[in-house]
Amino acid sequence: MTMLFPYGTHDIISAISSIGFVLFVFINGVQMDFSMITRTGTKAWTISILGLVIPLSIELAPLVLFPEKVQAIEKAIGHGIYVAMISHSISSFAVIASFLSELQIQNSELGRLALSSALVTDIVRTTITTNIVAIMSHPNVEVILRNLFSLFALAILIPLVCRPIMFWIIKHTPEGRPVKDGYIYIIITMVFGLGVLSVNIDQEFILGAFILGLSVPEGPPLGSTLVKKLQFFGPTFFLPIFVTTSVLKADFPTHISSLVTVSMGLVILATHLIKISICFITAFYCKMPVTDALCLALILNTKGVVEVGVYNSLFDNNILNGQAYGVLMISVMITASIMQWSVKLLYDPSRKYAGYQKRSIMGLKRNSEVRILVTLQKQNHISATIDFLDLCCPTLENPITVDVLHVIELVGRALPIFIPHCLQRQVSGSVSHKSYSDDVILAFDIYEHNNENAISINTYTAISPANLMFEDVCNLALDKVASIIILPFHIRWSTDGAIESDDKKILRALNQKVLEIAPCSVGILVTRANSIPKATTTTSEHSTARLAVIYLGGNNDDEEVLCLVKRAMNNSRINLVVYHLVDKDCKGDLEQLIVNGDEVLQEVIHATNVRYQKIFTKDGSQTACFLREVANQHDYFIVGRRHETHSPQTDGLTEWSEFPEFGGIGDFLASPDLNSCASILVVQQQLSRKNKHRG
Structure with a gap:
């Protein structure tokens, strides 16, 4: 001393x-x-x-x-x-x-x-x-x-x-x-x-x-x-x-x-x-x-x-x-x-998220209400979210309920805040007071008004530490019995392919944690320039949107994708193409596999505005060549996140993966090197209870 x-x-x-x-x-x-x-x-x-x-x-x-x-x-x-x-x-x-x-x-x-x-x-x-x-x-x-x-x-x-x-x-x-x-x-x-x-x-x-x-x-x-x-x-x-x-x-x-x-x-x-x-x-x-x-x-x-x-x-x-x-x-x-x-x-x-009840779009009854939780952080996420909701095609016959969660990083305060704006209106009787999410509330109020009786939207704001935002997302999904959570991707590209914003610190960490413990299915939305025409618009007003599904089969994520696009088929302004990637060695058994193994696929490919195309590939390199060919032929891609471990069609795609949370095909389509203008939605069906663990 x-x-x-x-x-x-x-x-x-x-x-x-x-x-x-x-x-x-x-x-x-x-x-x-x-x-x-x-x-x-x-x-x-x-x-x-x-x-x-x-x-x-x-x-x-x-x-x-x-x-x-x-x-x-x-x-x-x-x-x-x-x-x-x-x-x-x-x-x-x-x-x-x-x-x-x-x-x-x-x-x-x-x-x-x-x-x-x-x-x-x-x-x-x-x-x-x-x-x-x-x-x-x-x-x-x-x-x-x-x-x-x-x-x-x-x-x-x-x-x-x-x-x-x-x-x-x-x-x-x-x-x-x-x-x-x-x-x-x-x-x-x-x-x-x-x-x-x-x-x-x-x-x-x-x-x-x-x-x-x-x-x-x-x-x-x-x-x-x-x-x-x-x-x-x-x-x-x-x-x-x-x-x-x-x-x-x-x-x-x-x-x-x-x-x-x-x-x-x-x-x-x-x-x-x-x-x-x-x-x-x-x-x-x-x-x-x-x-x-x-x-x-x-x-x-x-x-x-x-x-x-x-x-x-x-x-x-x-x-x-x-x-x-x-x-x-x-x-x-x-x-x-x-x-x-x-x-x-x-x-x-995280234990409360590991429920026994299956919550996914695939698990819903036909024509039942779909509850969607949309998460956004920045103003540019609003238009991308509205494009996705148009893709879901809300109509009087097939209404949807959307909970919009605006997440804000907690800085300069100790108490996290969760604001349900619908309750604020009931208490105050108006929306004249200033809110952290004024632009978000206004945009979705207008969208709900334009799709009256077809969509119901509730807006929330969560102010919390960046590393704990996933708690707000998963809590709200659990409380609202959501079937799918839609998350924004941490990178946004402009129409010329340049990176406009990159937020790895908050959004990427949020996405990875939600994918791990979410109480329902999850979709990550990669936003590029194109948008989806409204289901109510006429032919003379807008051109047709080109939607593509990359389907491998044999896993729940692909089935969840098909259940999601079944709603998009109600929009006559969307042309849907289902690309079924098949191993060349399975050519002879293909028809029998389709007939016996996948009822959802049969229902989709027999719709009037759907084109079904079989693509035979031997390995990941041939799959990559095919994806490069069609990357600029479509405005929107929907793909499952997980595929079979030993699937020949994806062999080698994950070796140089830049975004592992997207899976092999999703990562390739989202790569900045692809020079594509198409937006991408990567879907993961709810993880089983035995696969969930605390991070």
């Missing part, structure tokens, strides 16, 4: 690294959506309030019933018992948000409930503790009244003065442009200036930073910019140093006696058992499954960097002695490790 930290240097490093803790608290305040308090459901309020009040009441009972015995213990170990009981009864929003982010479950139903409960608890805890500190900080009544008045003034004036200034900054920032650095520097200066004011009224330095963070409008452009600017210097760089220097203050081998260890250890253990029991019983009473209720109770009991900062401050102010401080630091490490391991072992968010 002396060699690494000569006299005085430890305190200097600790003081400088405290900046990391201040910025961490400020960033978490920015990421909190304080208005969520008013929109949080009764379940979250019930769990958070009962999980806070009942444990504290039970634990404080011995202090009232046996004050002499408690005071005797307190003389030996300082105020450690009081601090241990109160701190381990409270849930910290920042700690739980980081905990859920590490486990990548903050976007699950359990994660959302845990964040909402922690938000309520954190606000209530901050309100109570700041008032208690103001009352107990000084024996003089006049000083106490002054501190309370200053505290209320700080809590009221910061939002009233600073929040309008923040909105003025947002208003004067052009759309799509970053916030000026000068504004960011002013806000950072305000963080530390308000911290000084907090200290002057006998409060913690971080209180002013926390209130200012709550005053910042969450999300882009200002909230997201502040988070990006401060993330490195705060949580990434300074905060780990702060935690290290805080733990260095505890000299475990020499200062921890058996009395301190046993008494405080029992208090901490009893506190956690009581809080876990109360949270579990409350969640179970709210009709949560047993496993989920237990996981929620464990999550709300986790501890982390916020508790480290609190203990460090109490130790510096001589409220905690070195013995109690060491035990509390160890308790944080043990609790965090146990809770994370337990939740990871118990909770698998």
Whole structure:
């Protein structure tokens, strides 16, 4: 210790690294959506309030019933018992948000409930503790009244003065442009200036930073910019140093006696058992499954960097002695490790998607309603989605229901948001308020109006972390009993073949995860220039669209493709060609295979506006030559993703695969080197339960 930290240097490093803790608290305040308090459901309020009040009441009972015995213990170990009981009864929003982010479950139903409960608890805890500190900080009544008045003034004036200034900054920032650095520097200066004011009224330095963070409008452009600017210097760089220097203050081998260890250890253990029991019983009473209720109770009991900062401050102010401080630091490490391991072992968010019911277009009865979930992220996905819906040919006789999910990356906020716009209209009575998805809502409202009684469209917005967007997609597909999910491809080409956009980070990861765990069939849509004529248009208005199906047979994906194109056959403005790729060695048995093996294929090829063509190929190279020939003869291709492992027609196609999520034929058709203008839909039928696993 002396060699690494000569006299005085430890305190200097600790003081400088405290900046990391201040910025961490400020960033978490920015990421909190304080208005969520008013929109949080009764379940979250019930769990958070009962999980806070009942444990504290039970634990404080011995202090009232046996004050002499408690005071005797307190003389030996300082105020450690009081601090241990109160701190381990409270849930910290920042700690739980980081905990859920590490486990990548903050976007699950359990994660959302845990964040909402922690938000309520954190606000209530901050309100109570700041008032208690103001009352107990000084024996003089006049000083106490002054501190309370200053505290209320700080809590009221910061939002009233600073929040309008923040909105003025947002208003004067052009759309799509970053916030000026000068504004960011002013806000950072305000963080530390308000911290000084907090200290002057006998409060913690971080209180002013926390209130200012709550005053910042969450999300882009200002909230997201502040988070990006401060993330490195705060949580990434300074905060780990702060935690290290805080733990260095505890000299475990020499200062921890058996009395301190046993008494405080029992208090901490009893506190956690009581809080876990109360949270579990409350969640179970709210009709949560047993496993989920237990996981929620464990999550709300986790501890982390916020508790480290609190203990460090109490130790510096001589409220905690070195013995109690060491035990509390160890308790944080043990609790965090146990809770994370337990939740990871118990909770698998993907298990609910592995249902036994088959959900696919192939599994639907004839002329039954088709439910489609369409996912989009950017504005250019709207036209491609509408083209696909035209391909499905919604009519009065064959209506379809479409759920449109607009996914947006979560930046500058901690709470994921899911907005059903149909409910918004019912509550507000209009759509005059601004939405994240105004263009999406307007486009699909117009499309629904133009296809009245033939199509029903519901629009949703999901704002979540990029790596957890699949949760929103699969959850909505499960809730709406969708038969197929349509996803946009991460690359978009212009009419001349140039790449317009490439979003591997979000869309490709989303597609791969949805393909793995989706509760229904999945289609990935590769968008190029062509569109599908409307089923209701006349011959003189539009030319015929050329649709092609590449069919190999022998797998469920190809059958799903045929069931999908059966709907397209209702559109008289679509010419359909079915290319049946057959191994040259099977020429003699082909007719018998068609008659005996594929009723869906027979139904399709005998339709009036369908041309059926057998293509005999020996291996993947001949298949590739054929695909090059027909690539520019059609406007739209539909192909199954998976084919037989030892299919001669696809041998060699996957060796140089650029997009494995497309399969051999789909990957070849989607390749930028093909120079085709045709759009492509790659279809995968729902994976069987035994093939599903958590990624």
